[in-house]
Amino acid sequence: MSLVTSLIMRQMRAPFIILILGYSISVLGMVLTPGVDDQGNVWHMSFFDAIYFVSFTATTIGFGEIPYALTNAQRTWALITIYLTVVAWFYSLGKIISLVQDPTFREALKKNHYQRQLERIPESFILICGFGETGHALAKALTERNIHTAVIESNSRLIETLPLEDFPLVIPGITGDARDPEQLILAGLQDRKCAAVIAVTASDEANLKIAVTSKLLHPEICVVCRSEIEEYESNMISFGTDFVVNPFDTFANIFAMAMHSPSLHLLYDWLTGVPNTDLSNPVYIKEGHWIICGYGRFGEGLYKQLLKTNIQVTIIDPSEEKREAFLNHPENKNNDFIIGTGFDAHTLTVAGVTRAVGLVSGTDNDSNNLSIIMTAREINPELFIIARHNKKSNEKLFEATHANIIMQPSEIIARKIRTLLVSPLMIAFLNKARNQDPTWANITISRIMGALGDSVPSIWTLHVNEKDARALCSVLRLGRVIRVGNLLQDAHQREQQVKAIPLMLKRNQKLLLMPTDDIAIKSGDQLLFCGTPSAHRSMKWCLNDLHRLNYIMTFEDTPDAYIWRKLHQYLKRNERRNRPRQKRHIMK
Amino acid sequence: MNREKVVFSFFMILALTLNYGFYTGEVDNPSHHNVYELFAVVVVNMIATVLKFGDRSQMGAMLLATSLVALVQLFSASLIWAYVVSIQGNPMTPETMSTIVSLSGGAMIANVISVILLIIETSMMRH
Numbered sequence: 001m002s003l004v005t006s007l008i009m010r011q012m013r014a015p016f017i018i019l020i021l022g023y024s025i026s027v028l029g030m031v032l033t034p035g036v037d038d039q040g041n042v043w044h045m046s047f048f049d050a051i052y053f054v055s056f057t058a059t060t061i062g063f064g065e066i067p068y069a070l071t072n073a074q075r076t077w078a079l080i081t082i083y084l085t086v087v088a089w090f091y092s093l094g095k096i097i098s099l100v101q102d103p104t105f106r107e108a109l110k111k112n113h114y115q116r117q118l119e120r121i122p123e124s125f126i127l128i129c130g131f132g133e134t135g136h137a138l139a140k141a142l143t144e145r146n147i148h149t150a151v152i153e154s155n156s157r158l159i160e161t162l163p164l165e166d167f168p169l170v171i172p173g174i175t176g177d178a179r180d181p182e183q184l185i186l187a188g189l190q191d192r193k194c195a196a197v198i199a200v201t202a203s204d205e206a207n208l209k210i211a212v213t214s215k216l217l218h219p220e221i222c223v224v225c226r227s228e229i230e231e232y233e234s235n236m237i238s239f240g241t242d243f244v245v246n247p248f249d250t251f252a253n254i255f256a257m258a259m260h261s262p263s264l265h266l267l268y269d270w271l272t273g274v275p276n277t278d279l280s281n282p283v284y285i286k287e288g289h290w291i292i293c294g295y296g297r298f299g300e301g302l303y304k305q306l307l308k309t310n311i312q313v314t315i316i317d318p319s320e321e322k323r324e325a326f327l328n329h330p331e332n333k334n335n336d337f338i339i340g341t342g343f344d345a346h347t348l349t350v351a352g353v354t355r356a357v358g359l360v361s362g363t364d365n366d367s368n369n370l371s372i373i374m375t376a377r378e379i380n381p382e383l384f385i386i387a388r389h390n391k392k393s394n395e396k397l398f399e400a401t402h403a404n405i406i407m408q409p410s411e412i413i414a415r416k417i418r419t420l421l422v423s424p425l426m427i428a429f430l431n432k433a434r435n436q437d438p439t440w441a442n443i444t445i446s447r448i449m450g451a452l453g454d455s456v457p458s459i460w461t462l463h464v465n466e467k468d469a470r471a472l473c474s475v476l477r478l479g480r481v482i483r484v485g486n487l488l489q490d491a492h493q494r495e496q497q498v499k500a501i502p503l504m505l506k507r508n509q510k511l512l513l514m515p516t517d518d519i520a521i522k523s524g525d526q527l528l529f530c531g532t533p534s535a536h537r538s539m540k541w542c543l544n545d546l547h548r549l550n551y552i553m554t555f556e557d558t559p560d561a562y563i564w565r566k567l568h569q570y571l572k573r574n575e576r577r578n579r580p581r582q583k584r585h586i587m588k
Numbered sequence: 589m590n591r592e593k594v595v596f597s598f599f600m601i602l603a604l605t606l607n608y609g610f611y612t613g614e615v616d617n618p619s620h621h622n623v624y625e626l627f628a629v630v631v632v633n634m635i636a637t638v639l640k641f642g643d644r645s646q647m648g649a650m651l652l653a654t655s656l657v658a659l660v661q662l663f664s665a666s667l668i669w670a671y672v673v674s675i676q677g678n679p680m681t682p683e684t685m686s687t688i689v690s691l692s693g694g695a696m697i698a699n700v701i702s703v704i705l706l707i708i709e710t711s712m713m714r715h
Contacts, residue, residue, distance in 0.1 A: 011642070020631060031627075048675075
């Protein structure tokens, strides 16, 4: 018996006993009290009559005095019955209502509901700690890729809105402080279906605590942490946190990629984006004079990337200390540091906004950022603008500024973590792609565009093993040769190709970019594909269904059921028998 | 002393004694079996069952099960009585009476098991 049911039952004991006593006393009294029938004889109600009478009286339905009109003695007892049973009902109903409203009961009910939802998840799930902007974006992205998630969040309001939102999968949510190990366990940390824990609360300290707890209590699972402060980051890595994601570093890296090779950046954007959204356009970052407003973690990260390309930069920040530290550093000698906020025209003009090509509005205050963008645009409408967007609620405002790049920390983290969890090979692919020359990225982009059209492709990894590709493995064991090109044949029409492109082949720790169609597949290979969802389905079907695979390899659609199989064999035999005869005929 | 246990034991043993009182006598003789006694057995047994609601211990669950069995038997006996006498309007026959009494005999066995379980529980508490 679950805790909730036993709690209800225990609380219901008193009301039930009161009801039983009230009813039985009333019934007994009705039976014992003498009445008179229609002929004037003394008559007693049977138990059946009495139970009927008391039942409609107690529920205030009141059918009247049946079967015969009551005597005064019976009416007296009926009065007692009315007050006894109606009061018993009031008491019981009051008790039930107060039980339903009881906070402990409601909490128990919610926990029960959460646990049942977790049990209903068929495969594995990912536990997200913190359902702020990042957690929300992540939950959306993961469920869109058919990955189950569960959420623990200390703000009960955010959990209550969960069922109202339109996620593709049901996301179980529980209110609780994820820093408390008990609550994490309750949220499903030690569940064998729990595949990963993502700590994306607003505080680095809480994320650290969650990471430690998860690694200690369930060492096999993957732990991903958000961190914005370097000390915490190194601390998290020290005890084996699998991935630590820093939004500012991540963005600085993406920015460097965009600066170095716009086509590579575009490839990154496409392959890590949300499937079925429109493909983005390339971003060309101009070289020339740049202004960075706000020299915090974000501004500094971008500055370091700009420094590598010898672009001249002017920094605007109100902090004197930062200016001292900046100017004392020898590598900054070519660049300027102006004390100010950046949202007034004077400071911007001094910083050279009229001749600048780019501006970064990177303070941690959205109103300031917006104001900087508006002022700068007024002076120099040609500026390339990178805006830091802190609060989700200001999304519409930032969209209205038409900034060239909008950096939203929660989006950046969600995208990075999603890529880490959904397709770990993708990270390896992108790292390897970074070392290729720009023309390689251009060719890849045009291949993807040509084959898949203009929406963001799905990404999937094919593991050549018993679990993911049963039929393929059994065919490989027989010694048949299957090439990459065979995988791309349509399950319905062998001559046609599905809309998918193999991006990378991983074999024995070796990575091969863009494998060609003639490479033979070996057991244990891992292949990274991008393509349409229907191509993914077709491929999955072929690789797990022997008949489909056979069809692809041989043109033959062999039947599955016993009778059809026998018939098929019979027809084939006949065909073979007929063939030599014809030959003989020709010879004559 | 555990008051909850004392109250439960009282109702459980009362259910058994009343049940025995109803059960004794010639099995098919209606004058040996009092309808008020059957009513009392049903009520007391219902109370004993409700008293075990929400008990998460193994013994509590067992006791709930045995008293539920007794209740099922007693309810069927009462329903037969009500069906024959009140719904069909026939007088009580020896055949009907023996059915009712044998059903209540089954309930008594369940109640005996309950009391045995109670005794076991109490003796285990001593150790």
